[in-house]
Amino acid sequence: MRWCNVRVATMAILSVAFFLLAPIGASSASQDTNLIDSNPRSLIEDRHRVFLGLLNEPIGNSPEQTREKLRDVLSSFVDFEEIGRRSLNRHIENLTPKQRKRYTKAFKRLIQLTYLRRLKLGNHYEMTVTEDPEVRGEKAKARTLLRTDSIEVEVDYLLMRNSSGLWRSYDIIIDGVSMVRNYRKALDKLMREKGFDVMVSRIEEKVLEKEKLLAEERGGTK
Secondary structure: OOOOOOOHHHHHHHHHHHHHOOOOHHHHHOHHHHHHHOOHHHHHHHHHHHHHHHHOOOOOOOHHHHHHHHHHHHHHHEOHHHHHHHHHHHHHHHOOHHHHHHHHHHHHHHHHHHHHHHOOOOOOOEEEEOOOOEEEOOEEEEEEEEEOOOOEEEEEEEEEEOOOOOEEEEEEEEOOEEHHHHHHHHHHHHHHHOOHHHHHHHHHHHHHHHHHHHHHHHHHOO
């Protein structure tokens, strides 16, 4: 099953794009962070600084420890339930509460593992907000330019304001390619041709594969 049509180099950037906006877990409840999170531009610029700090932690911290920190902070920024709902599109309405819970759990883990494996610790990235974010009611689009030593990519963040007035990510568009749209195409095909059980089992199989690969990579870093 092909989960995404984005080229390999762009997928590496996509992992960076997600983590760029992840707040440090324990501090996310602070008044200062809430103030930052209430503005799309300040959130993006602040999270870029946090991101670079995590990637360049002292050598004493193992890659496994750093990845776990990134996983935790990713969960505190990304609205996985909204991403999952949009990716499954109309099919989500036909799921039972039990099915929806199973799907959301598997889908969340899939995204986390995908980006944890692609993230290259120690790499240098630069991000520039190219213009003031477009805010329309409870939604916003922030346009940025992300650079590494070898690639330059336009990254648009789609954000929604939650009930606490804080902005959270529900999609990322890289060079015009939507992450949600790519997942939606694959999931819709599975749901129509195979049904829910096969669809969610495929996601769970991918999760197990990625967990195994990540464990092997961790073993190789000792």
